[in-house]
Amino acid sequence: MFTKNNKRVSLLRYWTSRYLITLCVGLVVIAIISALWIRHTTLENRLNMIQFMTEEMADRFVDMSEGRPIQREDNPGFLTDRDQFMNFEGDPSIYIIDPNGRILSSNRPRERTTISQFPLSILEKEETVQKLRFDQEAQPFYVVKTAISTQDILLGWVVIVESEQNLTQVNQEYRQLSIMIFSLALLGWAAIYFQSRRLSNPIKDVAKAAKQVQEGDYDIVLREDFKEQEVYELVHSFKEMSNRLQQLEALRTQLLAGVTHELKTPVTSISGLLQALNDDVVTGEDAKEFLAISLNETTKMKKMVEDLLDFNSFAANAVNVSMEIHSINELMLDFTRHWQVTQEDQNIELTLKNLDHDREVNVDPIRLQQIMTNLLNNAKQSIEGKGSIDVIVHENDHQISIYIKDSGSGIALEEQDLIFERFFRGEDKKYKVRGLGLGLPFSKMIAQSLGGDLHLKESSSAGTVFVITLPKQ
Structure with missing residues (x-):
């Protein structure tokens, strides 16, 4: 052989x-x-x-x-x-x-x-x-x-x-010709040697850094003062990739801690409440209240598990999307009304501005409603006290854009590039609201499966604006 x-x-x-x-x-x-x-x-x-x-x-x-x-x-x-x-x-x-x-x-x-x-x-x-x-x-x-x-x-x-x-x-x-040919060969070899070494050294450094990353060490140091555009882009892109991997590794660690904490908390609460009921520590109306709290915690834990399952299904392209022709104005009206009905807090003012001339879109209404509900819930969570949420539908020659604007505290600048990363949760939000950090990544995946996209347009202390884009029918 x-x-x-x-x-x-x-x-x-x-x-x-x-x-x-x-x-x-x-x-x-x-x-x-x-x-x-x-x-x-x-x-x-x-x-x-x-x-x-x-x-x-x-x-x-x-x-x-x-x-x-x-x-x-x-x-x-x-x-x-x-x-x-x-x-x-x-x-x-x-x-x-x-x-x-x-x-x-x-x-x-x-x-x-x-x-x-x-x-x-x-x-x-x-x-x-x-x-x-x-x-x-x-x-x-x-x-x-x-x-x-x-x-x-x-x-x-x-x-x-x-x-x-x-x-x-x-x-x-002939002697002069021989000397000239030999000199040219020596000069050419020296030129390509030094040029090759100038190009090969940064590649060797990147290869060494790649082995370092492979071993789990993301603390790499690479020069970036190269005049060659391609070499600079290679080194710069590798450093960016390494930093991103380091962030994802940190997110993975946070995920394990977050999932453990988020699931352990309701399990501990349910276990304690049911133990109290079993030991007849509480009776009558108190027992009903303990039971209601247990059911509420069970619902939250179920929602987190469903989020994980839904996200994994979408990531594996295992969920079918049923595309149908619908009026965009009617869909937005139904979504906002449904969300308002389910809200107990009346401090949030929701306004909707539809298109002057209604348009039809080819979407899965259930999936689009999932995106809207998630964005509206996020907008509400960012508002402390009274505030407003504006939903504005806009169109151009190729697509329809849905703007969701809130008057909340905004997203920190250093976190804006990470909000669509799976399992990422902002520092302010992770201590206020339970969750696994899958809402925005899941919503973006749904929007892309509908032929559109979801992105952050702007965010500051005056509020945040997300945009859903859909192709026109």
Whole structure:
């Protein structure tokens, strides 16, 4: 059985090694192309220089001989001063040839000269530069010739012969090219190394912090002074996530304590009251009152358990929503009337402002009433003494908005971002009203299941405004 190699490498090593390989391959290709280009241009330049040299020598022959080629057994001086023309270390063969192809003079010593007759087939061709090869294995060589003539009379030729290897020999240029390629490779590697390290270090820090969070330690410290936008967003988002997880962990702890306390309190009360009834500590009207209190506590405990079950059902998408077409004005009128009837406290003034022109919405009326009842109850709990609650229905091109505004004490600024978190309860509310902190998260989930949403518009010491949005029919 084959096993997959899951060996991991560091980001710094991964990036630098692959970049270096890519860089080296690219530089090798560039070096080969550059070497071929240098070879080609060097060959052309040197052939042009040799041609210029033959023309210069032919002109000097004419000037010195007054129209007759010089026939000397030894080399004339201008056959050996090629260094002023040539810029390479080659040793070209220079010949002075008469019209019949006989070599009159050469820069080669007599003992090194193996030919006395130059092929007329080469001299009679029109090309001044010819590339020749004696056989398939021999190195190619170039022949550059210029006619010596005066008054349209051919007096001979100046011929220079040099091998292609000598003409293309540019060791110094190749050394410079090698140094440049090596320097570019070193510079490129250094650049990607430091850039990769600059990007990999914060990622390593985030990975280390993630392990720290995985172990349950949320007290992480990460730098945020990065100029790179993506790196900054990564680090900042991770810190925000860590803080949120820390808050959720605290909420989970509070949930356990809260659920224990909220369920223990009515159970303790019911147990004490029923024990008193069982022991005949109270009788008559007192016994009825104790029984009524026990039933009331039982109802509260039942409501908390139902909230937990309903919330879990919605979170698991296990509750169906029955969408129906209804008049929004009629629904709001029914909801507010029903809520007012069930209130014993008459210090709260509830007002409703419906749409001037009624609209139909596709909603589940029972679920929408759950949201309204929860928001109205929360508004009432935030008001101490007399106060008012305003329900305002508004519409725009795409949706219908229901504003629930109260004149209560408002929500603390540091708690406003947490009110839709499950099991969260504000510091002021947790000591006044029993509950599990599921009302607002549950209401938001219902609103979203209806195709709308629920959000906090504003909250201050002057009051709080929640908004339910529903899509228009």
